[in-house]
Amino acid sequence: MTESTILPAEDYPALASLPRLEALRNFVPDMTEPDSDFDALTAMAATVFQAPVALVTLLDIRDQWFKSAVGVDQTSAPARSSFCAHVIDEAERGELVVLDATKDPRFMSQPFVAAEPFLRFYAGVPILIEGQAVGTVCVFDVQPREQVDPTWLTQLHRLSEMASALLRLKHESRQRALKEAEISREEQRHEMALDAANIGSWLWNIRTGEVSCNHAMTRMFGMEPSVTIQAKDIFAAIHPDDRLAALSRLRTAMANGEEYDGLFRVTKGGRWLLGRGRVHERDSAGRPSVFLGINVDVTEEQTSNQRTRLLLRELNHRVKNTLAMLQSLARQTLRTTSDPKQFMTAFAGRLQAISEAHGLLSDHEWGAIRLSALLHKQLAPHVRDYDRQVEIHKDEILLGPDQAVGLGLVLHELATNAAKYGALTRAEGTVIITARKVDEDGMQVLRMIWTEVGGPPVAEPDRKGFGSILIERSLDKVMGSSVEVQYLPAGVTALVRLPL
Incomplete structure (x- = not known):
């Protein structure tokens, strides 16, 4: 590529925009690495446009990185010689379509147009993060086109919205x-500050196996002070459940020249100790000969902070589960519809339902949320007049994360079906929701009834679609829950049982 094909920065002021670059680096620190989680989006873009090449890209001031690619092997390209730079620079237009690059003075002299692979057609839509265009979802073809179906561009916009959500x-x-990680580091600093007056120090002669230590160290391990202590005695004093992991971390630190950092219990007394140390000396062959370390009693802090760590791990696990759920929803939706437009509509709606539930949970720091807030979030987009068409009779009910996400999907599918085929297809149609908290053998249970009135006559479908299956299975994570849908002539009725 010649220097003349790469335009100067002033020709693309948006690429150098500080707010844009800040949003890009804050949200995508690993922009240079491809990510298979975006492969479903590029595959769909290529299918919709019947194009040999589809990309999900991110652009910094110099480079364009391909997070996912169909039809190309490379993972990056210069940003200022790319079609996508124009999309970023003119993001307010919403899209860029080039029917024949050889007839467009902006692109006719670019290497990939004038030479192999002789690109001709391009369509791209910006990916927006916090209002900033950080990348694109785009397609290429080596054949020019006379026009583009507007519905294809609509679907490309939806794919870019999914990329942004992901x-x-x-x-x-x-x-x-x-x-x-920050809380964990702060805990360690806090623990060492609290126990500064009770720190066990030790020096291990690896060649002889002898350990020299202070009295605090022997007290922590429940040993009597003696002239010499062997390393094997220290290791034997570690609780059997923690011993293998502690030794493994110690060996790894010694082999790699890293700092040892271990947390374990002592069998005698059950105290929790935090161990820190590193190789202090090596012999002429580079083998560790002396290891210097300290131990701090962190029993009280470990006990008091155990619940905090468990909650944080559970929260991180829930986010990972959500990503897995999105991938599963995409695959299942694809299996039940071959029409790209129908897929985009169905999947985008389900993605929005999960996003709304997550938004409510995030606002409440992933604690409990009110049923009334979840009902409004999931039903409001599907009704003309919420106050008139949605009648709610309920107790004051709080939902945990699993209940909120699962019930949110159920409500979304019911509302979508009502808007397409049921009561919400008519202005006079109404959805009546009764939600009561009842006691069943000492366990609190939500019993909710969804009833549609004022809609067209209803008949039970010949076969269940993915939406019906999703209604029945969205609450599988909540033991003892169930959803039963009845197709009564007067309107659909759904009975939900959800332990709280």
Whole structure:
């Protein structure tokens, strides 16, 4: 590629925009690495446009990185010689379509147009993060085109919205992991500060096996002070359940020249000890000869912070489960519809339902949320007049994360079906929801009834679609839950049982 084909920065001011670059780097620190989670989006884009090449790209000031690619092997390209730079620079237009690059003065002299692979057609839509265009979802063809079906462009826009949602979910997962790591580091600093007057220090002569240590160290391990202590005695004093992991971490630190950092229990007394150390000396052959370390009693802190760590791990696990759920929903939706437009509509709606539930949970720091808020979030987009068409009779009910996400999907599918085929197809149609908290043998259970009135006559479908299956299975994670849908002539009725 010649220097003349790469335009100067002033020709693409948006590429150098500080807010755009800040959003890109904050949300996608691993922009240079391909990510298979985006492969379903590129595959769908290629299918919709019947194009040999489809990309999900990210652009910094110099490079264009391919997070996912169909039809090409490379993972990056110069940003300022790309078609996508124009999409970023003119993001307010919403899209860029080039029917024949050889007739467009902006692209006719570019290497991939004038030479192999002789690109001709291009369509791209920006990926927006916090209002900033950080990348594109785009397709290429080596054949020019006379026109583009507007519905294809609509689907390309939806794919870019999915890419943006996926980037935000990944960002949330990373932020939670960083928060957990930060809390863990703060715990260690706090523990050492609290126990500064009771630190066990030790020096291990690896060649002889002897360990020299102070009195605090012997007290921690339940040993009597003696002239010499062997390393095997120290290792034997570690709780059997923790011994293998502690030794493994110690060997790894010694082999790699890293700092040893281990947490374990002592069999005698059950105290939790935090061990830190590193190789202090090596022999002429580079083998470790002396290891210097300290132990701090962290029993009280470990006990008091155990619940916090468990909650953070569970929260991170839920985010990962959500990503897996999105992939499963995409695959199942694809299996039940061959029409790309129908797929996009169905999948985007389900993605939005999960996003709405996550938004409510995030606002409440992943604690309990009110049923009334979830009902409004999931039903409001499907009704003309919420106050008139949705009649709710309920107790004050709080839902946990599993209940909220699962019930949110159920409500979305019921509302979608009602808007397509049932009561919400008519202005006079109404959905009546009764939700009561009842006591069943000492267990609190939500019993909810969804009833549609004022709609067209209803008949039970010949076969169940994925939406019906999703209604029945969305609450599988909540033991003892169930959803029964009845297709009564007067309207669909759904009976939900959900342990709280």
